[in-house]
Amino acid sequence: MFTVTEKAQRPARMDGKCFYCQQAIGATHKDDCVLVSKKVVVRMIVEYEVEVPQEWNAAQVEFHRNAGSWCSNNAMRELEELQEAQGCLCHAARFEYVKDASEPYLSE
């Protein structure tokens, strides 16, 4: 139950109502109003090629990336290179919902 305030209006229609769910200021936003938000955790899965020594096996590749001194920040440069080469990451990336991470909150 989130009360509509004047901040729920938008310049295109300052009519004393939520721009999205049309409820009046002082009433409560509808349950499906887009201004009632929540945080969720997503998992980004990206598949791309990296260069490693030819004799490394799967365990060595994963150890180097997950338990060695390699910093995951380095992946940002790799992803930028992939994006420059491919135009975007859509062919390589997909997302999965993991879990809710907050209670609903108002984001007027």
Ligand SMILES: [Zn+2]
């Ligand atoms: Zn609303």
